[in-house]
Amino acid sequence: MKKLITLITLILFLPVITGCSEETKTYDTFLDTFLITDMRVDGISIPAVFNPAKGTMTPLCTDPLCAHTEKAGCPFAGYNTIWEPHYHNGSIWFLSMVTFGKLDDFAVMRYDMDTAKVTELIRMEELREYIPDTVNQDNSQSFGFRDGYFRYAIHAADRTSAFRLRVDLESGEIEILTNEYHQPFAKYKKQYLAYTSELDYTGVSYGIHLTDAAGNVKETILPDKRIDIAFDDLLDDGKLLYVTPVQTEDGTYDWDRMTVWMYDMETGEDAVIVENFPSSYIAAAGDYIYYSRYVDDPPKLGYDLNQKEDKFNLSGGILFCVNIHTGEESIAFEMPEYVLNGIEIDCVGQYIIIGYHNTDYETYEEDATDRGIWYDYAKEVGRIVYDTETGTTAVYPDAST
Numbered sequence: 485m486k487k488l489i490t491l492i493t494l495i496l497f498l499p500v501i502t503g504c505s506e507e508t509k510t511y512d513t514f515l516d517t518f519l520i521t522d523m524r525v526d527g528i529s530i531p532a533v534f535n536p537a538k539g540t541m542t543p544l545c546t547d548p549l550c551a552h553t554e555k556a557g558c559p560f561a562g563y564n565t566i567w568e569p570h571y572h573n574g575s576i577w578f579l580s581m582v583t584f585g586k587l588d589d590f591a592v593m594r595y596d597m598d599t600a601k602v603t604e605l606i607r608m609e610e611l612r613e614y615i616p617d618t619v620n621q622d623n624s625q626s627f628g629f630r631d632g633y634f635r636y637a638i639h640a641a642d643r644t645s646a647f648r649l650r651v652d653l654e655s656g657e658i659e660i661l662t663n664e665y666h667q668p669f670a671k672y673k674k675q676y677l678a679y680t681s682e683l684d685y686t687g688v689s690y691g692i693h694l695t696d697a698a699g700n701v702k703e704t705i706l707p708d709k710r711i712d713i714a715f716d717d718l719l720d721d722g723k724l725l726y727v728t729p730v731q732t733e734d735g736t737y738d739w740d741r742m743t744v745w746m747y748d749m750e751t752g753e754d755a756v757i758v759e760n761f762p763s764s765y766i767a768a769a770g771d772y773i774y775y776s777r778y779v780d781d782p783p784k785l786g787y788d789l790n791q792k793e794d795k796f797n798l799s800g801g802i803l804f805c806v807n808i809h810t811g812e813e814s815i816a817f818e819m820p821e822y823v824l825n826g827i828e829i830d831c832v833g834q835y836i837i838i839g840y841h842n843t844d845y846e847t848y849e850e851d852a853t854d855r856g857i858w859y860d861y862a863k864e865v866g867r868i869v870y871d872t873e874t875g876t877t878a879v880y881p882d883a884s885t
């Protein structure tokens with residue numbers, strides 16, 4: 485492998501359009517200050533926090549001489565990048581492989597931010613003991629962190645039911661969930677809101693559910709909608725944002741084409757905000773929703789010698805935003821030389837953070853493989869930070885190897 489050394493540079497851009505700016509607000513919590521992510525150090529990924537206001541990336545392992553391996557005694561050795569770290573109540577939770585390379589042999593780990601200590605909460609093999617003999621363990625599984633729990637599900641082959649459990653991240657308590665249980669993600673007045681995600685998909689419950697605090701469904705609103713994700717960002721104003729895949733004429737869902745809706749909790753009015761964009765990865769801040777999407781006439785990036793075809797920047801390097809009150813779309817920034825990664829878009833405080841990758845098709849090293857000559861292109865990855873208050877944009881390449 486070629487070693488690519490990327491200088492940590494900060495490039496400040498003047499705002500192209502400041503139409504997506506908003507008024508100054510106060511942000512003080514951890515989640516409004518940091519993005520929890522990971523970074524590569526000498527080819528090994530470890531959890532890290534990114535500060536969008538400063539553009540700094542800080543690894544959780546603070547020993548500058550640590551090799552981040554098991555041999556070196558690094559508590560983050562085995563960290564698995566497939567599942568993003570999760571912040572909850574002063575700790576950062578992540579998954580670590582118990583046996584290197586075995587993806588389903590992992591432990592749930594806790595990093596206590598006060599003591600900087602890493603402890604193991606539970607192992608996958610302990611969770612498997614709760615699975616009844618009647619459940620086929622070969623069926624598809626899903627797991628991940630959500631709202632202070634680690635959740636685990638095995639889905640029936642026809643996906644009409646699932647065996648589900650969750651682990652309380654604080655106490656380690658394990659709870660078996662019924663198909664009727666829906667974990668609330670937000671509170672509105674005296675009711676709680678829940679929806680069924682892919683993580684606990686049982687195939688029987690579409691729509692948004694009004695529940696009590698314990699997750700018992702009292703009423704389902706929008707019962708015909710297949711909800712991909714819902715946001716509580718605007719609930720203070722009585723508005724619920726949610727995303728659905730487009731349903732095609734034969735009844736199946738097209739997960740490459742999404743629609744953002746806004747439901748008025750008081751009037752029941754349900755309006756389309758953004759149509760036809762390629763993923764459900766959006767970020768909402770203030771009065772705007774931010775997203776990237778495929779553009780007409782995308783700029784050409786170069787000729788890919790490996791795939792023998794021209795490469796285009798399908799996003800155009802454009803971050804769009806739409807005003808949720810007027811439905812008017814505008815451009816937050818336009819940087820055609822940066823390929824925006826639509827599945828990496830986050831909101832931290834007043835900042836929208838979007839991942840990018842750039843391949844320089846003019847600069848490469850030839851690498852002979854059994855498939856012939858392979859062209860190893862110079863590549864840069866990193867993050868673009870858009871400040872919604874000032875309308876300015878900054879680019880932070882990853883210092884990775």
Ligand SMILES: [Zn+2]
Pocket residue numbers: 545547550551552553558559560
């Ligand atoms: Zn380390």
